[in-house]
Amino acid sequence: MADDSALLNPVLEFLSGTLPFDSLASDRLVAIAAQIQICYHPQGELFDDDEEVGLRILRSGAVDLFHQDGSLMDRLGEGESFSLQGLNATNLQVSAKAIEDTLVYILPASAYQALRKEQRHFDRYFSAQRSRRLRRAARYEPVPHRMNAPIAGIMAKSLLTVAAATPIQHVAQLMSERRVSSAFITEGETLCGIVTDRDLRVRCVAKGLDVLEPISAIMTTDPKTLNAQATIFDVTLAMTQLGVHHIPVVSEDCLVGVVTTSDLMLAKQDDPVYLVTHIGRQDSVEAIATMVAQLPSLMVAWSSSGLKSQHVSRLLTAISDAVVIRLLQLAEVLYGPAPGPYCWLGFGSQGRGEQLLGADQDNGMVIDDSVPESQRDWYRDVAHYVCDGLARVGYRHCPGNIMAKNAQWRLSLQQWQETVARWTRTPTEDALMRVTIFFDIRGVYGDQSLAERLQQTMLSEAKGNTIFIAALAANALAATPPLGVFRRFIVEHDGEHKESVNIKKRGILPITDIARLHALAHGLPQVNTDERITALAKVGVLQIKTARNLSDALHTLQQARIDEQCRLITTGEAPSNYINPRALGTIGKEQLRDAFTIIKEAQSAIKLRYRSGLD
Structure with a gap:
């Protein structure tokens, strides 16, 4: 030749x-x-x-x-x-x-x-062709994003540490002399707490506290920490979710550094922490909408610079959380304080931390049992304000009306627990549809213990319930990957999405269903799909190879979905979940086939594992 x-x-x-x-x-x-x-x-x-x-x-x-x-x-x-x-x-x-x-x-x-x-x-x-096919050599990976770098490279290592009994005034003097914005309270090498400039203002000066009191009186105990090998993304997400500006860094349980917002050089409008901070300062729905309007261009920037698909979705979810929290704060100003404890719940993709653009609302409220019916109008008014505000900002009303403004999903803890018990003990088709949304649950704002107690009910009702798990398994097998004979793609034959595949419905959601099924069957509390797969491998429910393949398939499909959405955004079109496999090229099509094949194999394993309840 x-x-x-x-x-x-x-x-x-x-x-x-x-x-x-x-x-x-x-x-x-x-x-x-x-x-x-x-x-x-x-x-x-x-x-x-x-x-x-x-x-x-x-x-x-x-x-x-x-x-x-x-x-x-x-x-x-x-x-x-x-x-x-x-x-x-x-x-x-x-x-x-x-x-x-x-x-x-x-x-x-x-x-x-x-x-x-x-x-x-x-x-x-x-x-090892199949198991490694979706984990390409570095050549196929995007240019590393700065947020994937370890925080060890940016953290401050010269720290001010003091004993718990040190007077507040002396700590403030030391902070001023050292020109630092935080002090760490330690016992030996163990971190006990942290005090920041803000703590001195809010917890001491504003309250007229005696400056000779011990620093332990105003410190934040048991602060969130990260390992030195964590990434800039990890610390960015932690700051975004917790609303803090200092994250201590530890190594083998010893304090070794601190990362602050200054270290992250956050004076940029394309940084998610900057965006979340400013969302939290807006005083109207319209002002929040102006901030959220930046998201499409931000997603394109994050993705094109190499940020991983799972990181993009976590950041977009953190921003939607910030919108919910600010709307709730504005509602509390408008309607006054809540009559009693409550928690705003995020379900579905928001609950899992896996939102992308174009997501609709899936939310609810759990109200403490101590609040009488006569005082629940407050929760109704707040729920309507927040859900309608989310719609005006860009998060569409749920077509299935799964929103806190619907009284059906604004319940006391006991009512929620009774509803969950009914779903699991009588797993009708409608109940199973509800489970796939509601059992991916996360408390977004309010009394987190209410969300945790509700999730514990979900886990206890599901674990060991063979009839319910079998029905859930059948539901997880309903959406099959779009691969036909000879591994050819099954695409839409006509209509707006002719020659395309709904990659969310036919690829991503089946993996989500598989991970949820196994997690509920074994009582695992993780909700994020990646975290569920990792936990399932850790306890031996999934083999390590199977877990890695499922995770790789999920990331491949999610990245393809994000890439297509970014392409549509840059051409002025609305984001979509449809992909034309022919437009991907040989490598892209092969990766898609591998991902869909892995899903098929995982679904076959489900049928074998839970077949006693399916027969």
């Missing part, structure tokens, strides 16, 4: 868009292409396990790989490759069969092995 450019050019073009050949230098790729042999296999033909055949690359068609017992091991399509010699080195008697007319490019064994020895990433790719 080396002398025949008419044959060589098509091979070069194909390999340049096929993993992992696309990463080879052009001269190396030409040399490889020149050694390629072409072979045709009609439908039904078995492949020979010839030691001279190194790597088979499917140019067109489809191939099934079988275990020794005849069970299906994998199904491969265009652009995918396999080596029977390599597979049989670790798996006895793997066989391959063409399940449709198939054209194969063959890279001889000598060239294939030489390439594996020469190119480390090439060898790693074929060492």
